[in-house]
Amino acid sequence: MRKILEKLDRVDRRVIYLLMALSVFVPLSLRLSYPIPVGEGPSRDLFDAIEAMPSGSVVLVSYDYDPSTMPELQPMAVALTQHMFTRGHRIIAMALWPQGASLSQEAMTAVGDSLGKAQYDDWVNLGYTVGAGVSIVRMGSSIRAVFPQDRDGFPYDSIPLLTRVQSLRDIDLVISLSAGDPGIHAWVMMAGDRFGLPVGGGCTAVSAPEFYTYLGTGQMLGLLGGLKGAADYETMVREGRENAPAGLATPGMAAQSIAHLVIMAFIIIGNISYLVIHKRRKGAPK
Amino acid sequence: MRLFLPLVVTFVCGIVMILHFFIPHRPISTIGDGLTDWYMIVASAAIFLGAANLVQVHVHRINTKARNWQYSPVVLIGFLAMMAAGLVWGVEESLPFDYMFQTMVVPMGATMFSLLAFFVASAAFRAFRASNWRATLLLASAFIVMLGRVPIGGMIWKQIPVISEWMMQVPNMAGQRAVMIGAALGVVATSLRMIFGIERSYLGGAD
Numbered sequence: 001m002r003k004i005l006e007k008l009d010r011v012d013r014r015v016i017y018l019l020m021a022l023s024v025f026v027p028l029s030l031r032l033s034y035p036i037p038v039g040e041g042p043s044r045d046l047f048d049a050i051e052a053m054p055s056g057s058v059v060l061v062s063y064d065y066d067p068s069t070m071p072e073l074q075p076m077a078v079a080l081t082q083h084m085f086t087r088g089h090r091i092i093a094m095a096l097w098p099q100g101a102s103l104s105q106e107a108m109t110a111v112g113d114s115l116g117k118a119q120y121d122d123w124v125n126l127g128y129t130v131g132a133g134v135s136i137v138r139m140g141s142s143i144r145a146v147f148p149q150d151r152d153g154f155p156y157d158s159i160p161l162l163t164r165v166q167s168l169r170d171i172d173l174v175i176s177l178s179a180g181d182p183g184i185h186a187w188v189m190m191a192g193d194r195f196g197l198p199v200g201g202g203c204t205a206v207s208a209p210e211f212y213t214y215l216g217t218g219q220m221l222g223l224l225g226g227l228k229g230a231a232d233y234e235t236m237v238r239e240g241r242e243n244a245p246a247g248l249a250t251p252g253m254a255a256q257s258i259a260h261l262v263i264m265a266f267i268i269i270g271n272i273s274y275l276v277i278h279k280r281r282k283g284a285p286k
Numbered sequence: 287m288r289l290f291l292p293l294v295v296t297f298v299c300g301i302v303m304i305l306h307f308f309i310p311h312r313p314i315s316t317i318g319d320g321l322t323d324w325y326m327i328v329a330s331a332a333i334f335l336g337a338a339n340l341v342q343v344h345v346h347r348i349n350t351k352a353r354n355w356q357y358s359p360v361v362l363i364g365f366l367a368m369m370a371a372g373l374v375w376g377v378e379e380s381l382p383f384d385y386m387f388q389t390m391v392v393p394m395g396a397t398m399f400s401l402l403a404f405f406v407a408s409a410a411f412r413a414f415r416a417s418n419w420r421a422t423l424l425l426a427s428a429f430i431v432m433l434g435r436v437p438i439g440g441m442i443w444k445q446i447p448v449i450s451e452w453m454m455q456v457p458n459m460a461g462q463r464a465v466m467i468g469a470a471l472g473v474v475a476t477s478l479r480m481i482f483g484i485e486r487s488y489l490g491g492a493d
Contacts, residue, residue, distance in 0.1 A: 013408045020407045034437035041451055067395030099395075102387050105379060130329040131322070138322040141315065145323065152378055194307070205435065212459045213466055228435045257438035259403065264429060266411035271425075274415050 005273040016266065023262040024255045032254035036235045042215055043232035046200045046222025047083070049173070055088030057172040058165060062187060063093060063100030063107075065179035069204050070103060073177045075230035075249035076202040077104070080175060081111040083237045085122065090161055092171070094126040094147070096135070096182040101128040101151055120159050127151030132182030136190035140168045168195045173221075177202040184211055188219050202229060227252050293483045300481035340365065427453060 038044060050059075061080065065073045084091055093104040105125050112123055119125075126147040129135045135146050143165060144156045156162055164170060174197050176187040184201040192199040198221050203211060205226025214220040224233055227249050234247030299321055306318030344358035368391075371382040378384065416422040433439030434450020479485035 011411075016408045016411055017404045020404050024403070034441065036437050037440060037447075039447065039451075067392040068399035070392060071396050071400070099387070099391065102377070102384065103392075105384075106388070109379060129326070130333065131326040134322050134325045134329075138319065138326070141319055145319070146326070153376075209454060209458045210462050210466070212454055213462045216455070216459050216463075226435065253437050257436040260432045260436050261438065263407050263410050264432060266407055267414050267425070267429075270411045270414065271416050274417075 002276055005276050008269055009273040009277060019262055020259065023258045027255040027258050028251065031251065032258075033251065034254050034257060036231050036250060036253060038232045038235050041232075042212075042220075042223035042225065043229050044222070044236070045215075046175075046224060047233060047236045049198065049200060049221040050080075050083055050087060050089070053087070053089060053172060057089045058092060058161075058170065059084055059089050059173045059175060060092045060094065060168075060171045061104070062174065062176045062178075062183075063095040063104040064097050064176055064183035065103070066097050066099040067103070069179035071252075072204050072227050072230065073179060073202060074103060074107060075227070075247060075252075076224045076233060077107040077177055078111055079230060079233040079237050079247055079249070080177075080202070080224075081107055082115070083233070085111060085115045085117050086237075086241075089172075090121075091123040092126060092161070092165065093123065095128045096132050096186065097179070098128045101125065105151065120154070120161055122161070124159055124161050125151045133186040133190050136168075136186055137194070140190070140195045142167055168197055171197060173198050173200060175200045175202070178207070179204055180207065184214070184220075188214050192219050205229075227256055289486075289489070292489055293486075297481055297483065300477070304481075337365075337369075427457075 053059075061077070063077065081091065091108065093108055095101040095104055108119075108123050108125055111117075112119065117123060126143075127150060129146050131138070131146075138146050143162075147156060149155050150159060168174075168191055174187055174191050176184045176199065178184040178187075178201060184199075184203060187199050187201070191197045199214075199219065200221045200223070201211065202224035203226070205228065208223065208225030208229070211220065211223050211225075215223055224230055230249035231247065231253045234250050238247070302314070302317055302321060305314045306321075309315075341362065344361050346352075347355045347358045348362075368383065368386060371386060375381045375383060414425060414428070416425050430446060431450050431453060433442065434447045434453075439446040439450070476485060480488060
């Protein structure tokens with residue numbers, strides 16, 4: 001037994017990589033699916049806040065991420081956009097990360113086209129801006145000053161959706177989908193605390209713990225944390241809607257479940273071998 | 287003069303922006319808005335500097351045949367191709383820039399981040415050890431949160447997601463608040479030191 005544990009302790013990292021790859025690949029290939037019960041929590045809070053807004057509300061969604069974190073954040077963007085469009089809200093997309101501008105265009109076009117929403121009337125993509133928190137402060141007095149034209153070069157003043165939107169005070173809700181800095185912190189500090197806007201957000205699972213402080217103080221309405229948050233939101237969006245399109249995050253939860261179990265198994269095996277070998281070394285004569 | 291001018295600019299801009307926060311009325315608001323516009327212009331210029339620096343560094347690596355220089359032509363070709371596509375045809379959908387972004391940049395970026403799972407698994411196996419009671423506590427917390435964040439946790443025991451959420455909302459939040467308050471105090475102190483010219487390291491060694 002001890003020899004087996006010693007061998008396990010020295011296992012080649014490629015074996016770990018292989019098992020990890022299989023734990024993701026097999027559930028996705030077999031299309032395993034687990035039910036996703038959504039209880040009380042930050043995901044539900046964000047959903048309820050959007051649900052409670054009157055139809056026609058203007059929501060600013062900031063795509064503060066790039067393709068590296070897209071697998072976690074893009075499903076959130078799609079599910080949020082589906083929800084807001086079905087509730088009749090209008091969306092202004094923008095990005096504090098350069099590559100977020102293209103990712104927002106992809107999400108807005110795909111969902112907008114599927115639900116018959118028109119660019120410039122129901123949604124607009126303002127594109128990327130430099131300056132992060134400083135840009136948000138400037139948007140507090142004039143959004144046009146930061147975005148004189150949209151991503152495609154269309155002048156701000158000729159966009160019907162923006163005729164009554166002059167500054168952040170004309171926005172009903174801000175949602176930042178954030179993979180780091182600049183992102184949720186900047187929106188909470190500048191748009192939320194300074195201009196009194198309600199702020200919601202979505203982030204990678206690894207950064208979710210740091211934003212719980214904002215939830216506790218009420219500085220954020222709700223938060224989608226990682227793929228779990230996205231899957232929660234997809235589940236809520238699909239509740240009571242028979243023909244709702246399948247989400248991107250829900251199928252990934254089975255793979256993530258197995259992957260977590262595999263990592264935990266590695267940790268347990270590592271600890272057993274550590275304890276056995278350590279105990280033997282401790283008891284060995286000097 | 288080399289020292290005096292940047293210190294004066296920092297002092298004036300810092301004081302104006304503080305006043306801009308507390309007095310959102312003219313003339314302070316107008317001056318503050320002007321400064322934020324200038325900040326965005328300077329930040330935009332920094333992007334060009336960054337691009338120029340990228341080219342300079344990689345051309346130098348190729349010229350000197352530095353270690354792993356073979357990757358530098360790939361960087362330069364990718365950079366120039368994306369830039370040319372954006373400048374010539376624009377960035378709208380279905381155009382070359384968007385095509386390259388969707389079919390190359392997106393999958394490559396996602397691949398890089400996905401590699402993290404393999405390193406996490408390997409590192410957890412080799413380093414996550416219950417060597418003392420604190421590490422054991424951390425290990426137990428990690429197990430509960432890991433199970434609570436996936437559907438299978440609730441299938442094992444319905445209370446696991448509840449306990450996981452409690453851990454995020456109570457002990458985690460307490461710790462995060464301490465970190466955040468500490469960091470915020472540090473930012474305030476450092477900012478004041480910079481505004482009043484006590485902290486000068488940002489001037490790049492001029493003293």
